[in-house]
Amino acid sequence: MNDTMLGRFYRRAAGLGLLGTLGAVYVALxxxxxxxxxxxxxxxxxxxxxxxxxxxxxxxAYRATEPPHSWGIGPPPRQHVLGAGVLAAVIGAxxxxxxxxxxxxxPLDAVLVNANDRMSEILGLGLEFPAGALALLGAGLAFGVxxxxxxxxxxxxxxxxxxxxxxxxxxxxxxxxxxxxLLQLGQNAIxxxxxxxxxxxxxxxxxxxxxxxxxxxxNSLRGEAVRERVAEMxxxxxxxxxIALFVVGIVFLLVLPQLIGSFLSEVVGTxxxxxxxxxxxxxxxxxxGLLDLGYVAxxxxxxxxxxxxxxxxxxxxxxxxxxxxxxxxxxxxxxxGLIIGAPVLRLRGDYLAIVTLGIGEIVRILLLSDAxxxxxxxxxxxxxxxxxxxxxxxxxxxxxxxxxxxxxxVLGAFVAISLANSRVGxxxxxxxxxxxxxxxxxxxxxxxxxxxxxxxxxxxxxxxAFLAVKLGSIFPHNLNLLVSITxxxxxxxxxMGSIPGVIVGAFVLVGLPELLREFAExxxxxYGAVLIVMMLWRPEGLIPSAQRKRELRxxxxxxxxxxxxxxxxxxxxxxxxxxx
Amino acid sequence: MxxxxxxxxxxATMTDAAADExxxxxxxxxxxxxxxxxxxxxxxxxxxxxxxxxxxIVSLIGPxxxxxxxxxxxxxxxxxxxxxxIEFNGVSIVGLGPHQIVELGVGRxxxxxxxxxxxxxxxxxxxxxxxxxxxQWYEAILHLPRxxxxxxxxxxxxxxxxDLVGLARRYEDESAKNLPYGDQRRxxxxxxxxxxxxxxxxxxxxxxxxxxxxxxMTEFIGQLRRDLGISILLIEHDMKVVMGxxxxxxxxxxxxxxxxxxxEEIRTNPQVIEAYLGKQAHA
Numbered sequence: 001m002n003d004t005m006l007g008r009f010y011r012r013a014a015g016l017g018l019l020g021t022l023g024a025v026y027v028a029l030x031x032x033x034x035x036x037x038x039x040x041x042x043x044x045x046x047x048x049x050x051x052x053x054x055x056x057x058x059x060x061a062y063r064a065t066e067p068p069h070s071w072g073i074g075p076p077p078r079q080h081v082l083g084a085g086v087l088a089a090v091i092g093a094x095x096x097x098x099x100x101x102x103x104x105x106x107p108l109d110a111v112l113v114n115a116n117d118r119m120s121e122i123l124g125l126g127l128e129f130p131a132g133a134l135a136l137l138g139a140g141l142a143f144g145v146x147x148x149x150x151x152x153x154x155x156x157x158x159x160x161x162x163x164x165x166x167x168x169x170x171x172x173x174x175x176x177x178x179x180x181x182l183l184q185l186g187q188n189a190i191x192x193x194x195x196x197x198x199x200x201x202x203x204x205x206x207x208x209x210x211x212x213x214x215x216x217x218x219n220s221l222r223g224e225a226v227r228e229r230v231a232e233m234x235x236x237x238x239x240x241x242x243i244a245l246f247v248v249g250i251v252f253l254l255v256l257p258q259l260i261g262s263f264l265s266e267v268v269g270t271x272x273x274x275x276x277x278x279x280x281x282x283x284x285x286x287x288x289g290l291l292d293l294g295y296v297a298x299x300x301x302x303x304x305x306x307x308x309x310x311x312x313x314x315x316x317x318x319x320x321x322x323x324x325x326x327x328x329x330x331x332x333x334x335x336x337g338l339i340i341g342a343p344v345l346r347l348r349g350d351y352l353a354i355v356t357l358g359i360g361e362i363v364r365i366l367l368l369s370d371a372x373x374x375x376x377x378x379x380x381x382x383x384x385x386x387x388x389x390x391x392x393x394x395x396x397x398x399x400x401x402x403x404x405x406x407x408x409x410v411l412g413a414f415v416a417i418s419l420a421n422s423r424v425g426x427x428x429x430x431x432x433x434x435x436x437x438x439x440x441x442x443x444x445x446x447x448x449x450x451x452x453x454x455x456x457x458x459x460x461x462x463x464x465a466f467l468a469v470k471l472g473s474i475f476p477h478n479l480n481l482l483v484s485i486t487x488x489x490x491x492x493x494x495x496m497g498s499i500p501g502v503i504v505g506a507f508v509l510v511g512l513p514e515l516l517r518e519f520a521e522x523x524x525x526x527y528g529a530v531l532i533v534m535m536l537w538r539p540e541g542l543i544p545s546a547q548r549k550r551e552l553r554x555x556x557x558x559x560x561x562x563x564x565x566x567x568x569x570x571x572x573x574x575x576x577x578x579x580x
Numbered sequence: 581m582x583x584x585x586x587x588x589x590x591x592a593t594m595t596d597a598a599a600d601e602x603x604x605x606x607x608x609x610x611x612x613x614x615x616x617x618x619x620x621x622x623x624x625x626x627x628x629x630x631x632x633x634x635x636x637i638v639s640l641i642g643p644x645x646x647x648x649x650x651x652x653x654x655x656x657x658x659x660x661x662x663x664x665x666i667e668f669n670g671v672s673i674v675g676l677g678p679h680q681i682v683e684l685g686v687g688r689x690x691x692x693x694x695x696x697x698x699x700x701x702x703x704x705x706x707x708x709x710x711x712x713x714x715x716q717w718y719e720a721i722l723h724l725p726r727x728x729x730x731x732x733x734x735x736x737x738x739x740x741x742x743d744l745v746g747l748a749r750r751y752e753d754e755s756a757k758n759l760p761y762g763d764q765r766r767x768x769x770x771x772x773x774x775x776x777x778x779x780x781x782x783x784x785x786x787x788x789x790x791x792x793x794x795x796x797m798t799e800f801i802g803q804l805r806r807d808l809g810i811s812i813l814l815i816e817h818d819m820k821v822v823m824g825x826x827x828x829x830x831x832x833x834x835x836x837x838x839x840x841x842x843x844e845e846i847r848t849n850p851q852v853i854e855a856y857l858g859k860q861a862h863a
Contacts, residue, residue, distance in 0.1 A: 415721050422720035422727065423713050423734075426699075430707045433696040440656055442682035442711030442775050451717060547698060 009076060013064035013084035014091055020060035021095025024053040024123075028099075030525070031114040033122055036518055040199025041172045047199075048518075049122055051169070057092035057140070061147035064088035081151055086144030093140025097133035100124055160216025167212040172200040176515050180261050253406060257399040266398035267514040269470060272405040273463045274510045277487045278494070278502035279412045280459020285488065286497035286545075287425060288452035289432025291353040294340075294360025296483040298457040300367060300476075301336050302464025305329045307382040307474045308375065314382050315375050322388035322469060329465050330458050337457030341450045348435065360484050367476040381475035385468045401470060408462055413499050419455075420497070428452060429547065482524075486510065489527050493534055495541020504542055609634050609779050609811045610655070610686075615664035617650055617835075624650040626835045628664075632779065632811050637801065639814045639822045641846075642832035643855065648815045649691060651832065652783055655813075656688050657681040668779070683711045687777030689768045691784045691815070697757035701747060701767050704756050705738035708774030741770040744807075745800070762793045766800075773804075779811045780804070786818050794818060798825050823847065831855070 027033055037049030065085045067076050075081070100120055102108065108115040124132025125139065150158060171178070175195050182191040194204035230238060257265040281295045306329050312319035320328075344355050367376045376382065387395035388404060395401045419425050427448050430438040439445050468474045490509045494501025509527065513519045519526060534541065612630040616623065624647040632638050640648050653659040655666060657678040666673050673681050687708075696704050713734060715727040742752065745766040751759055756767060765785060772780060785801065786794040798821045805812055816822045822829060822843070829846045831839040833855040839846060846852050 418721045418723060419717060422717070423710060423715055423731070424717045424720055426703060426707050427710055429699060429703070430696050430710075433698060434694055436658065436678075437690070437694045437696070438707070439678040440658060440682065440688055441708050441771065442679050443707070444677070444679045446677075455717075 005071065006076075006080065009068060009071070009080065009084055010087060012068055013088040016060045016064040017088040017091025018095060020057040020088060020092030021099070023056035023060065024092065024096050025099050027053050027056060028119050028123060029112050029114050030522075032522060034114060034116070034119050035521070037118075037122055038198075039173075039516075039518060040197055041169060042205045043196045043199040043201055045202065047122075048173075050125070053096070053123060054139075054143075057089060057096070058143050058147060060092060061085050061089035061144055062150060065148050065151035078152055082145060082148035085146075085148030085151065086141060089144030089147060090137065090140040093136045093143070096123055097136040100129070100133050100136075104129060156220035157217070159220055160213050163216045164209040164213040168200065168205050168209050171208045172205070173512070173516060175199065177260065177264055180264055181259050184259050184261060257402040262398055265402050267511060269398050269402050269405050269466075270514065271506050271511045272402070272409050273466055273470075274487060274490060274506040275409050275503055276405075276412055276463040276466075277460050277483075278490050278506055279409075279416050279499065280456040280463070281487045282491050282497065282499070282502055283416060283419070283428075283459070284452050284456035286491060287420060287428040287432070288449065289428070290449060290452060291349065292356045292453075292456070293353050293484055293488065294356035294358070294363070295456070295460055295487055296360045296479055296481065297340060297363040298333060298336065298460030299464040299467065299483055300363050300479040301457075302329055302333060302461025303468040303474045303479065304367065304376055304382070304464075305332045305461065306465040306468040307385045310386055310469075311382050311384045312386075313384050319386070322386065322465075323390075326462070326465060329461050333458040333461030334454045336461070337454030338450055340457070341453030345446060345449055357481075357484075360481060364476055364479055364481075367479065376476075379476060381473055382468075383473045385472050385474065387469050387472070395469070396472075398470075401466075405466055408466070412459055412462075415455075416499055420499075424448070424451070485527065489531055491541075492531060493542060495544040497547055498541060498543050498545040501541050501543040501545070508542075607634055608632055609669060610813075611665075611667045612655070613665045613667075615651070615654065615666065616662050617647070617654060617659065618662045623835050625654070625661075625832075628832070628835075628837050630830060630837070632813055633827070635805060635809055635811055636827040637805055637812045637814060637825055639816055639826040639829045640832060641816060641819075641822055641829060646832040647835040648832055649783060650835075652688070652781055652813075652815060655681075655781060656686060679711065682775050682777075685776065685778035686781065687772035687775050687779070688781040689765075689772050689783055689785060691787060693761075693764045693768055695756040695764060695768055695771070698755055700753050701742065701756055701759065702735070702738055702752045704767055705741055705770050705774050706734050708771035709734045709737060711775050738770075738774060741773050742767075744773070745770040762789060762797075765789070765797070769804075773808070777810060779813065781813045781815075783815045784817060785814070786816065786821055794821060797821070801825050 033049040033053050035049070036052060037047050039048040040046070041048055041051055062085070064087070065081045076084075100123060103115050103120050120129075121132075123136075125135050126132070127135055150161065153161065171194075175198055179191055179195060182188070194200060194207075200208065230241070233241075256268065260268065277295065277299060280298070281292065284290050284292045284295070306322070306325055308314045308316055309318060309320045309325040309328060310322055340356075340359055344352055344359075347355055366372055368379055370378065372378075387401065389395070393400050395404070427438070427443045430441065430443060431445060431448055435445060467478065471478070486509060490505030491502060492505075493509060494503070494505030509530070513523055513526075538544075608631040610630075610632040612628060615625055615628045615630070617625040628651065630651075640651065642648055650659065654661045655673075657673065657676050657680065661674060664674075668681070668684055668686060671684065673684065673686075676684075696707060699707070713730055715724070715730050719727050739752070742749075747759075747763055747766050747770065751763060756764065759767060769780075769782070769785070782801070786797045789797060801812060801814070802825050804810065814822070814826065826843055829839075829841065829843055830837060831846060831849075831852050838855055839849045839852050841849070
C-alpha cells in the first residue's frame with residue numbers, strides 16, 4: 001500500500017459522496033421524498049420519504065468502503081475503511097445540506113416544482129433551517145461510521161444485519177396486507193402492538209429486526225452443521241420432513257384467500273397471472289435463450305380468444321363455458337406460438353428482440369384496428385365475459401377465482417420443472433449457450449425454438465384467459481408493452497431459468513406495487529432502477545438456478561478471500577478449487 | 581501460381597492410384613466429389629475430390645487459410661457447398677442440416693474449443709447423446725418410466741465416455757469452463773463420441789498443447805480407431821502428429837487439393853514442401 005493508492009481510494013470515496021448527493025437530490029426533485037412521506041416505516045421516527053433519500057447516501061458510502069480493483073495485496077487498513085465511509089457519507093450529506101441552502105436562497109420551485117418547503121423540511125430532518133442542515137452533517141458522520149463498520153464486519157455477521165434492516169422495511173411496507181390478515185384472524189391486539197399509523201411501532205420494529213437477526217445468525221453460524229445433520233439423517237426421516245413441509249405449504253396456499261380477504265385475493269390473483277406468464281416467458285428466455293420482448297402478444301391472444309368464445313355478445317355469440325373454451329384457447333395459443341415463432345427463427349439476440357417487440361405492438365394495434373373491429377370491438381373491447389362455472393361456486397369472487405389460477409400455476413410450474421430436467425431442457429440450455437455448436441451436436445434447432453415459443457405461448461394465453469374472466473371484459477389498453485416489460489423484469493429480478501425466482505419476482509414487481517399505491521406513479525422508474533441494481537450486484541437474480549450459480553462461483557470466492565484478508569475467520573474455510 | 585496448381589492436380593491423381601495399391605480400398609465411408617465453395621468472389625474450396633476409407637485415419641493439412649475448416653464445415657452441414665457432392669455411407673448429405681448429419685453418424689470437434697462452458701462436463705456429454713435419445717417433451721412432462729430409464733442409461737453412457745477419454749471423475753459436475761485446457765479438448769471429444777459417430781472429424785485437436793499433451797493426444801486418436809472401429813478425419817498443423825497417426829494425407833492450398841497420399845509420399849512431395857512445409861521452415 002502506498003500514498004498514491006490511498007489517495008485514489010479517498011478520491012473515489014469523495015466522488016461517490018458527490019454521487020450520493022446527486023442521487024438524494026434527484027430522488028427529492030422528482031417528488032419521491034415528499035410523495036412517500038406519509039408512509040411510516042417506524043412510526044414517529046422514520047418515514048419512507050426520508051428513508052429513500054437516506055438509503056442513497058448510505059449505499060454510496062458503503063460502496064466507497066470497498067477496496068477498488070486497482071488495490072494491491074491485502075485489504076485497506078481499518079481506519080482507512082472507516083475514513084472512506086465517513087468521507088463519502090459526509091460529502092453526501094453536506095451536498096444535501098448545500099442544496100437546502102440553495103433552495104432557501106433561490107426560487108428553485110419556479111422550475112423544479114417539487115423543490116418546495118415541505119421537501120426541505122423533510123430533508124432537513126424536520127428541524128428548522130440552520131439546525132436541520134447541521135443535523136444532516138451529523139447524520140452523515142454517523143452513516144459513514146455505520147457504512148465502514150458494516151464493511152469491516154465478517155460476512156457471517158454482515159449478512160444477517162443487512163437482512164434484519166431490510167426485513168424491518170419490508171414488514172413495515174407490508175402493513176396493509178398484514179393488517180388484514182391479522183384482522184381476519186381476530187388478532188387486533190397483535191396488530192395494534194406491531195403497527196400504528198401505517199408503519200411499525202418501535203417495539204414492533206425491534207422484535208422484527210431481532211427475530212431476523214437471530215435467524216440469520218443461527219443460519220450463518222450453525223446452518224452448515226444443521227444442513228449436514230439433515231443430510232446425514234436416514235432417508236425416510238428426511239423424506240418425512242420434506243412431506244411435512246410440503247403439506248404445510250399446501251394448506252397455507254389453500255387457506256390463503258380466506259385469510260387475506262377480497263382485495264388482497266384480487267392482488268394475489270393478479271400476481272398469479274404474472275407468475276404464469278413468468279413461467280412461460282422463462283421457458284423462452286431463461287431456458288431457450290430467445291429474447292422475446294413481445295410476450296404480451298400471447299397474453300392478448302389468450303384474453304381475446306377466451307372473450308370471443310365465451311361472451312354471449314361476441315361476434316360468435318357461442319357463450320361457451322370457460323372450461324370448454326380453455327382447451328381451444330390452448331390450441332390457438334400453440335398455433336400462434338408457431339406462427340409468430342416461424343418467421344423469427346433465423347434471428348438472434350438483438351435482432352430477435354427488436355422483431356418480437358414489433359410483433360407485440362402489431363398485435364395491440366390489430367386489436368384496435370377497424371379491420372378487426374367486428375371481432376375485437378376495437379377500443380370498446382368485448383364485454384360480458386362470464387366467469388368459470390363449477391358447482392355453485394361464484395367465481396366472480398376473487399377469493400374463489402384464486403383457486404383455478406393457483407391450480408394452473410402449480411400445473412405450469414410442474415410442467416416447467418419437468419421440462420427443465422429432461423433431454424428437452426438440456427437441449428434448450430445448449431442452444432442458449434451456443435446455437436451453432438448445439439446444431440453440430442445433433443439438436444434440431446428449428447424444432448426446439450418452435451417448441452419453446454409454442455409452450456411459452458400456451459402459458460401466456462392461459463394467463464390471458466384468466467385476465468378476461470377476472471375483469472369480465474377485455475380492452476386493448478390492458479395489453480400494452482408494459483406487460484412484456486414487467487414479465488421480463490420479474491424473470492431477471494428472480495433469476496433467469498429459476499422457477500422460485502419467477503414467483504418471488506412476480507410478488508415483488510407486481511404484488512408490492514399493488515400494495516404501495518404511492519409507487520404507482522414511479523413504477524417504470526423503479527423497474528429501471530431495480531434492473532440496473534440487479535445487473536450490477538446480482539446479475540444471476542435473487543434466487544438463481546443451479547446453472548446460473550455455476551456462472552457465479554468465482555464471485556463468492558472473492559468474498560471469502562476478502563474476509564480472509566481482513567483477518568476475520570469465515571464460517572467456511574476458503575476451499576481451493578481445482579481449476580486451470 | 582496457376583502453373584503449380586495444375587501440376588498439383590496431376591500429382592494428386594497419381595498419388596491416388598499409388599495409395600490404392602498400397603492400401604486396398606475397404607469402401608469409403610465418405611466420398612466428396614468436385615466440391616466447390618465460394619464466398620462471393622472468394623473461392624474457399626475448388627473442385628476438391630476426397631475419400632475417407634472405412635476405419636482409416638485421414639489427415640487434411642495445408643497452410644493457414646487453405647480452406648480446411650471451410651471444407652470441414654461443409655461435411656458437417658454447417659455450410660452448404662456451392663457445387664459438388666458429398667456422400668456419407670452412400671447417402672448424399674448435401675442440403676441436410678447439421679443435426680441430420682449427426683444422426684447419420686458424423687461427429688465433430690472445433691478448432692477453438694467450443695464447449696457449453698457453463699454446463700457441467702456431464703451435461704456436455706449428455707447433450708452430445710441427444711440425437712440418440714428418443715423421449716419427447718410430452719413424455720418428459722408425464723414422467724413416463726421410459727424417460728427416466730433413458731436418462732439413467734444416458735448418464736451411464738456419458739460416464740463411460742468420460743472414462744474413455746480419461747477425464748477424472750471429480751470433474752464430472754464441474755463447469756466445463758473450469759476444466760484445464762487439455763481436459764476441455766478431451767471433453768469435446770467425449771461429447772462428439774456420445775452421438776455414436778461412425779466418422780469423427782477433429783479440427784486441430786492438439787492446438788495449444790505442449791509436447792507431452794500432444795503426444796498423449798496422438799496416441800489417444802490411434803486408440804480411438806482401434807477400440808471403437810471408427811474413421812477419423814483430422815485437421816492438424818503439427819507435422820509430427822500428422823505423420824505419426826495418419827493412414828493418408830491430403831494437402832490443400834488456396835482451396836485446391838495439391839497432393840494426396842501416404843505420409844512418406846507427402847513428406848517428400850516437392851509441391852507440398854513448397855506450399856506448406858517450406859513456408860513453415862522459413863517461419
